[in-house]
Structure formats: C-alpha cells, structure tokens
Amino acid sequence: VDPQRQRFLLTIAYDGSGFHGWQKQEPPDKPALRTVQGVLEDVLQRLLGQRLSLLGASRTDAGVHALGQRGQFDAVCPIPVERLAEAINSRLPKDVEVRDVTVVHDHFDVINMVRSKQYCYRIHNTTQRPLEKRLFVWHGWIPLDVDRMNNAAHRLVGTHDFGGFAAAGHGRLSTVRSIFNCWVQRDEPGKGNEVHMVVEGDGFLYNMVRIIAGTLVEVGRGHFEPDVIDKIIKAADRAMAGPTLPPEGLWLQWIKY
Amino acid sequence: VDPQRQRFLLTIAYDGSGFHGWQKQEPPDKPALRTVQGVLEDVLQRLLGQRLSLLGASRTDAGVHALGQRGQFDAVCPIPVERLAEAINSRLPKDVEVRDVTVVHDHFDVINMVRSKQYCYRIHNTTQRPLEKRLFVWHGWIPLDVDRMNNAAHRLVGTHDFGGFAAAGHGRLSTVRSIFNCWVQRDEPGKGNEVHMVVEGDGFLYNMVRIIAGTLVEVGRGHFEPDVIDKIIKAADRAMAGPTLPPEGLWLQWIKY
Numbered sequence: 001v002d003p004q005r006q007r008f009l010l011t012i013a014y015d016g017s018g019f020h021g022w023q024k025q026e027p028p029d030k031p032a033l034r035t036v037q038g039v040l041e042d043v044l045q046r047l048l049g050q051r052l053s054l055l056g057a058s059r060t061d062a063g064v065h066a067l068g069q070r071g072q073f074d075a076v077c078p079i080p081v082e083r084l085a086e087a088i089n090s091r092l093p094k095d096v097e098v099r100d101v102t103v104v105h106d107h108f109d110v111i112n113m114v115r116s117k118q119y120c121y122r123i124h125n126t127t128q129r130p131l132e133k134r135l136f137v138w139h140g141w142i143p144l145d146v147d148r149m150n151n152a153a154h155r156l157v158g159t160h161d162f163g164g165f166a167a168a169g170h171g172r173l174s175t176v177r178s179i180f181n182c183w184v185q186r187d188e189p190g191k192g193n194e195v196h197m198v199v200e201g202d203g204f205l206y207n208m209v210r211i212i213a214g215t216l217v218e219v220g221r222g223h224f225e226p227d228v229i230d231k232i233i234k235a236a237d238r239a240m241a242g243p244t245l246p247p248e249g250l251w252l253q254w255i256k257y
Numbered sequence: 258v259d260p261q262r263q264r265f266l267l268t269i270a271y272d273g274s275g276f277h278g279w280q281k282q283e284p285p286d287k288p289a290l291r292t293v294q295g296v297l298e299d300v301l302q303r304l305l306g307q308r309l310s311l312l313g314a315s316r317t318d319a320g321v322h323a324l325g326q327r328g329q330f331d332a333v334c335p336i337p338v339e340r341l342a343e344a345i346n347s348r349l350p351k352d353v354e355v356r357d358v359t360v361v362h363d364h365f366d367v368i369n370m371v372r373s374k375q376y377c378y379r380i381h382n383t384t385q386r387p388l389e390k391r392l393f394v395w396h397g398w399i400p401l402d403v404d405r406m407n408n409a410a411h412r413l414v415g416t417h418d419f420g421g422f423a424a425a426g427h428g429r430l431s432t433v434r435s436i437f438n439c440w441v442q443r444d445e446p447g448k449g450n451e452v453h454m455v456v457e458g459d460g461f462l463y464n465m466v467r468i469i470a471g472t473l474v475e476v477g478r479g480h481f482e483p484d485v486i487d488k489i490i491k492a493a494d495r496a497m498a499g500p501t502l503p504p505e506g507l508w509l510q511w512i513k514y
Binding site: 013014015065089094095097099128129131132133134135136 | 270271272346354356393
C-alpha cells in the first residue's frame with residue numbers, strides 16, 4: 001500500500017430526479033444507468049488519474065434526494081484537501097454537488113460507524129399544484145391533522161422491531177432498529193402548505209421511511225388511529241401499515257458519525 | 258355569433274423550463290414546438306369540442322416562469338365556470354396550471370387593458386449550488402450589495418424612455434414606459450441567499466426586465482455606480498447597460514386590469 005494513500009470522506013447533495021438511485025448499475029450488454037455513485041466515481045477517477053471505489057453510506061432509491069449523503073474513497077491525492085471539493089464540483093453535472101471533503105483515519109467506515117441519520121419526507125398539502133417543487137415533494141392534497149400525526153410519530157421513538165415497516169425482500173437478518181426522534185410539522189409554524197415528517201435513527205430498513213410516512217398520512221387524514229403504530233410494531237405485519245409513498249418527497253438530510 | 262358565446266379570462270402558472278416560451282410555434286415542415294399557448298389551446302379545444310384561440314397577456318420567452326400569466330378565449334362552454342379550472346387542470350401536464358377562470362365582458366382585452374404587471378428576477382447569491390432551485394433562479398454567486406442596488410432601482414421609477422434597456426429588434430414604435438415600483442430585497446430580511454429584484458410597470462420592452470436585472474447586478478457588485486441608471490435613461494443607449502440575464506431567474510408574478 002502506497003504510504004501517501006489516504007481515506008477521504010465526502011458530504012454530497014443531489015437532486016435524485018435524474019438518477020437511477022445512488023448505487024452503480026451496469027447491466028451486462030446494456031449501457032450503464034445514470035447513478036450518483038457512477039457519476040461521482042467517474043469524475044474522481046478522471047480528476048485523480050487512478051482507479052478507485054466510492055462507497056456510500058445510504059443506497060438511496062431512484063428519485064430520492066440528499067442534502068447530506070456521505071461517501072468514502074481511498075486515493076493518492078495530489079490536490080490539497082481544502083481545494084478538492086471545488087475541483088470535483090467544477091467537473092460535476094448541475095444536479096449533484098460535493099459540499100465537504102475531509103481526510104479520515106484508515107479505519108473509518110462510512111457504513112458501519114454511522115451513529116444517526118435524519119430523513120425528511122415533504123408533503124405538498126394543498127390542492128394547488130407544487131409547480132416549481134413538483135420533483136421535490138409528494139403532492140398529497142387531502143388535509144392532514146398534524147397533531148394526530150405527531151401523536152403517532154412519537155410512538156415510533158425507541159428500539160423496536162420495525163419489520164412491519166419494511167418492504168418485502170429487505171434481506172436483513174434483524175429488523176430491530178432504534179428511532180431517536182420523529183416529529184411532524186408544517187413548513188411555517190401553524191400554517192404553511194408543506195407538511196414535513198422528520199425521522200432520526202441509527203438505521204432504516206428498505207422503504208422504511210416511505211412506509212412510515214404513508215402510515216402517518218393515513219393517521220393524519222383520519223383513516224387510522226394514532227395507536228395503530230403500537231399495533232404494527234407489535235404484530236410486525238407490513239399489511240397493517242399504510243402505503244409506501246413515492247420517492248420524490250424523500251430527502252436524506254444528514255448522517256452523523 | 259352564437260349568443261351563448263362568452264369570453265373567458267384565465268390566470269395561468271407555469272414552470273417555463275420545459276416550454277419554448279408562451280407563444281405557439283409551428284414551423285413549416287417541422288413538428289410544432291412545445292409552448293404554453295399550444296398546450297393550453299390543445300386542451301381547451303378537446304375539452305370544449307370547438308376551435309378557439311387563446312390570447313396571452315405576455316409573450317414570455319423560453320425558460321421564463323409565470324405565477325400569474327393571463328389569457329383570454331371565446332367559446333360556448335357547457336361546463337359551469339366554477340368547475341372549468343379543475344376540468345382543464347385534470348387534462349394539463351404537471352408543469353402548467355390554471356389557477357383561476359372568470360367570465361369577462363365582450364370588450365375585455367387581455368393585452369390592451371393591462372394596468373400593471375409585476376416581474377421578479379431571482380438571483381441565487383451564494384457559491385453553493387441552487388440544487389433543487391436550479392431551473393428557477395439564476396446562479397449569480399458574486400456577493401451583492403442590496404442597498405446599492407436599491408439606490409439604483411428607485412431611479413427607474415417614473416415615465417421614461419427605456420430604449421437603453423431594450424434588446425435590439427424590439428419592434429415597438431415608442432420605448433416610453435412607466436415603472437411604478439422597483440426594489441431589491443433578500444428572501445429573508447437582512448440575510449437569505451436569494452436576492453429578489455422586483456419591478457412593476459404598465460408594460461415592458463423586449464428583454465427589458467432581464468437587462469434591468471443585469472444592470473442592477475453590475476451596481477450590486479460595484480462595477481457600476483447607482484447613477485448609471487439616470488445616464489442610461491438619458492442616453493437611451495443599450496451599450497451602457499449591463500448584460501441580459503438568463504431566462505431561468507425571471508418570474509411573471511401578476512397582471513392587473
């Protein structure tokens with residue numbers, strides 16, 4: 001191993017609308033799909049003149065956005081670290097941006113050292129169309145009762161089996177996760193057309209945030225009672241929860257180590 | 258003329274990114290370009306089962322957005338006027354929306370009866386990319402002095418020859434227009450990353466708002482003194498003004514009759 005080789009941690013923001021998700025997809029005999037990992041690796045390799053792998057903390061789905069995705073890679077880097085973000089960004093398309101670069105120690109692990117992540121699900125809660133925001137919010141126009149939703153949201157906090165909030169085929173041995181905070185608010189206190197569902201936890205199962213959001217919407221429109229959360233956790237039954245909301249409303253806000 | 262024929266006035270919002278401007282463009286021997294007028298006329302004709310012409314108050318350019326464009330058409334309409342907006346919107350693509358429909362008298366004229374129009378030019382004034390707003394703001398990252406810009410903006414108010422702020426080939430006999438209000442502000446008072454240049458007047462020459470915005474930016478970054486406005490008005494010389502800023506930052510806010 002080259003002694004000049006270092007490990008770098010990136011903070012990455014993107015508009016997910018134009019990407020087939022984070023993870024590189026190179027189907028055999030077909031052109032590679034446009035993914036965030038693919039676009040970034042390509043730019044890093046050309047900039048630094050070496051093969052490298054960019055490992056992401058969260059494999060966001062197609063259409064999901066990020067303000068604070070994290071990625072790590074190992075490389076020998078001739079560019080001073082404080083100028084690296086600018087050098088990368090000048091080569092990136094306009095729908096993705098590196099917001100920070102730091103050097104981390106050799107044992108840093110962008111996936112397994114995560115302490116907490118925050119997601120926000122944005123709902124455009126009015127009949128008028130979300131014209132300039134339509135790729136960044138879900139248009140759920142049925143009036144929502146935010147107090148009822150908060151009653152339900154608080155019941156998610158704690159260490160629970162969240163199997164009832166996971167899409168089939170999640171492929172994880174354990175469905176136990178910890179949610180540290182969960183709340184619902186309007187974008188302007190007491191009014192505002194946007195309803196934000198915010199959730200923080202140590203990790204999330206496949207589609208878990210979008211299923212939680214779909215369940216809280218059912219509570220907010222009066223179809224479910226807030227205590228449905230306790231029942232879904234107890235039964236660990238996906239069929240009891242609400243629908244999986246579409247990807248465009250979902251934002252990966254930050255990841256802490 | 259059918260006695261049941263009425264004149265309708267629409268208030269229209271659109272994201273201009275996906276349109277070749279407002280005005281219908283049907284080049285000979287080529288497919289028609291996608292325009293707001295074209296898309297709306299097509300939906301109205303299919304909905305009402307008759308040929309009609311939709312006349313717009315402002316011929317916005319490709320990439321320019323609107324919250325309050327106005328359009329008029331004459332038709333025999335079997336749908337109650339209070340349900341017409343919903344009927345049209347259910348057939349429209351997601352980047353355009355009819356926000357209001359009213360019946361007006363037969364002598365109403367959507368172009369010649371305009372009393373005032375408001376435009377807003379939005380500048381994303383920070384080095385960080387305008388990720389989710391990139392189609393809706395201009396990314397001008399050089400720090401702007403809003404007080405200096407306001408000093409210049411106020412000098413535009415009044416009835417003047419604005420020939421110095423019009424693109425060549427504007428094709429108007431008179432370049433005299435009245436500006437009723439013009440000011441510059443940040444999206445959050447005193448702070449905020451977005452600088453908004455707002456202008457209200459009885460009419461605008463071709464590219465006039467984008468040239469005014471480009472001139473105020475030159476003032477805000479210190480290249481021009483605020484009194485450059487007086488000099489450009491006096492000389493009516495386009496070469497003395499700033500550049501024409503790109504269309505994506507421009508919003509037609511409202512039109513009053």
